[in-house]
Amino acid sequence: MEDREKLNRLRWRCTRRAMLEMDLLLGEFLDRVFPSLSPAQADAFVMLADLEDLELWPLINGSRECTDPIQAEVVALLRNVRVK
Amino acid sequence: MSKLTIPVRKFDAVIVGAGGSGLRAAIQLSEAGLKTAVLSKVFPTRSHTVAAQGGVSASLGNSEEDHWHWHMYDTVKGSDWLGDQDAIEYMCRMAPEVVVELEHFGMPFDRTDEGKIYQRPFGGHMSNFGEKPVRRACAAADRTGHAMLHALYQRNVRANTQFFVEWMALDLIRDDSGQVLGVIALEMETGEVVAFHAKATVFATGGAGRIFYSSTNAFINTGDGLGMAARAGIALEDMEFWQFHPTGVAGAGVLITEGVRGEGGILRNASNERFMERYAPNAKDLASRDVVSRAMVTEINEGRGCGPNKDFVLLDITHLDPATIMKRLPGIREISIQFAGIDPIKAPIPVVPTCHYQMGGVPTNYKGQVVGDDGTPVSGFYAAGEVACASVHGANRLGTNSLLDLLVFGKSSGDSVIDDLKSGAIGLKELPSGYADRTLARLHRLNTQTGGSNVSETRLELQRTMQKHCGVFRFKDMLAEGVAKILDIEKAVARTEIKDKSQVWNTARVEALELDNLIEVAKATMVSAEARKESRGAHVRDDAPDTPANPNGRDDVNWHKHTLWHRDGNRLSYKPVIMKPLSVESIALKTRSY
């Protein structure tokens, strides 16, 4: 798959989710933070985006800890996103 | 025009939508041995049903005495007498059965010490015909919708339902007799357009809350089922009725729970005044949803809103002990920080009344069959869930009744398909010639448009127009202006242009196609709302105030009827409310007061 196709698929999976909170956060992250991630972080983000919302949201709001260190880095960046 | 052909796949039944209602219908069909396809824009367990936390209602009577007839009374009253009483009786009577069935499908409900399903009270649900609150809501912690979808999905996997994930249905296929023969759909991964040819088509596409600027609904709720039905000549029912939640974060729409005001949160205007003291001297900030929402809009409309555009009010909890906020309102601080950029311990949260639930939709009877203007079924077409209007929610939905609606009408629509197949009422008819022409022309137009309008700008204009002209509190002149504006926006929607013309994963194209559906819902809503010259349930007009002759502004003499909006000619007609239940006495019109 081309990069454009991969990115569009990721965009769909980030912005058509079950919860509005996640649409907003992941969409914003994709636009503003994703382009500057390291390849390892980008892979970790793709895996996080594959989680269901009720698995991902607890990681972001801090009620559950991330075990994988690179995922934890990305979650910390997600936590810093401000949607306005 | 040349007759272009597209690939055809044949099924007994095609279901569009894999939320609670679509999955419930699919179980019925697949377990009956029918070859069933379910199409979804997203993986099934990512459907918006996941967002439902509160619970699902059923008069199980596990914690105290309860009866379906009391549930029925509450639902009729909640609907402000616009709900059809046959459908409401059916739903409330079926509730215990479908909830217990769901338990058997593996739903992990909360339990009492004796191991029964635990039940809690929920707004509007009462015992003994409105006497006092009753425990009727069944929940699985705060993840009821999520747990429900997982239980239903697993059951479908077992029953061999065929899922088509990341497929978008574009249009209904109907022949000259009006019979529905399936849908035309787009596979996002390939860009391929395919006909799903079926004996029965079930719509379970969910709501359309994204027509409003401020909405608690996820981005996926673009009303595709309504757009497809309207383009195929099916009238949409009661589209003026939308339930709003008073406290969504301004801009983002994310819901701030009622619990915040329960813990002492105060609403303030630009001069820091606790304005609810003027509107509801006793209940103040804890007055009912509609009273609070209307007060907020009045403050904003009269220039006392906050911020540079004076377009929101503030929800203040800065006077609460930070320890209380952290303990009693977990999550609220994170939500405020991430979605309003505000730490609520230090500063108040900007909020506005926010669209939450669509009461109207594709008209059906209580069997989940889509019906035409005269109440007769449209052959081969069924609908359930938020896209459908049975009508059980009438002018206003009670909390926890929509998850119930998904289960009851998901199941009954599936049963109707089975019955209609058995009786020979439906069967596989040939596809009419040129059945895909209109859809292909729409795609061709989009691919070749030059000098056209921008999709996200046009969508934003549509959403702002709906919010301003047709929000929680409605005004005669604003509505009239709103109709003109929406018709202007329709012209821009007809000229949308996308830069990306590729086939594979072209999300720009999909968003443009979603906008084609949003505009149909917006027109239906605005035109229906402008025409209804009374206040009823969630439709509240400034020029239809509370008077002794018309309490709460409701005018039963002229307006106790369902609206039908027809896309063709942008025209309205009306049909009577069904006041005769299936087995009990009619619940007579009365003023709705709590």
Ligand SMILES: Cc1cc2nc3c(=O)[nH]c(=O)nc-3n(C[C@H](O)[C@H](O)[C@H](O)COP(=O)(O)OP(=O)(O)OC[C@H]3O[C@@H](n4cnc5c(N)ncnc54)[C@H](O)[C@@H]3O)c2cc1C
């Ligand atoms: C924040 C929030 C909280 C809520 N809490 C409660 C609650 O506690 N109790 C309650 O009873 N109700 C609640 N509701 C309402 C309730 O959740 C919804 O009404 C209900 O889940 C809708 O279910 P559905 O099956 O009709 O549609 P959805 O679950 O929205 O599913 C729609 C499906 O249709 C698919 N689809 C749509 N268009 C297309 C297309 N063109 N092609 C292919 N597939 C398509 C989607 O992919 C999805 O699978 C809540 C709503 C919100 C927003």
